[in-house]
Amino acid sequence: MSSSANVTRLKEDFSVRDSVSPAEWETRVDLAAAHHFAERSGWTDLIFNHFTARVPGEPRHFLVKQHELMFEEVTASNLVKLDLDGKPVSESRQVNAAGYTIHTAVFEARPDVNAVMHVHSPAGMVLSAHKHGIRYLCQEAMMFYNRVGYHDFEGVAVDLEERERLGKNLGQNKALILRNHGLLTVGNSVHQALLLMHNLISVAEVQARMEATGQEMCVPSPEVCERTAQQFEKFAARDSGKVQWQAILRYLDRRDSSFRN
DSSP: OOHHHHHHHHHHHHHHHHHSOHHHHHHHHHHHHHHHHHHHHTOOBTTBOEEEEEETTEEEEEEEOOTTOOGGGOOTTTOEEEETTSOBSSSOOOOOHHHHHHHHHHHHHOTTOOEEEEEOOHHHHHHHTOTTOOOOOSGGGGGGTTOEEEEOOOSSSOOTTHHHHHHHHHTTOSEEEETTTEEEEEESSHHHHHHHHHHHHHHHHHHHHHHHTTOOOOOOOHHHHHHHHHHHHHHHHHHTTHHHHHHHHHHHHHHOGGGGO
16 A cells, blocks of 8 residues: 555544544444454455444444445444434445344344344354254353344345344344344444354354264253353353453454554
């Protein structure tokens, strides 16, 4: 990149940072970091899929990546701010229609949710087509016991009428399996939704590998599954994953801190 282009980019970065609240800038940095972590984790599908975050203090506004960008190209300053009707708050940039449909469905249905993540990871798509959904075959799977919804496939999610059904099928759960499509997680913060997605993808990968053995599996009792789910909730309530998130930020900063621009 030429020196003049670098200067222009720095000016753009500072103009965005100076024009938003400190809380919004922190959310932008976290959301951009989540995109970079997903890229490094192999969850991405070219320019598709979306991670979004509600703007602090602006419950009707949320942040999303520009459609044409790869996840590794997302920065704090190039995220797009939209309202829940899909209208840009400032500069108009292209946003994927399906991403808008899915994410606004969640933000409208769940005022308590501030971040939504949706991916088409290979293991996640395998799980999405599994007739019985998640099987509680490993410890991490049990955090989703009776805490995951399922939404039947209706085609590419561009029909706004699907939003009500998406919200209903998520219910009060923290994760949603989009049948024949992919995975979705939600959280009160970007890092909560990201850590849930990390766990859900891991569960999908483990389940696929276990079932590929063709062997009969040991499945804990419903009582043990529920007890374990409650234990996970208690652990999450202690720090909401902040320690893990700080470790992820350090990991990203050591490799490429451009998400902070």
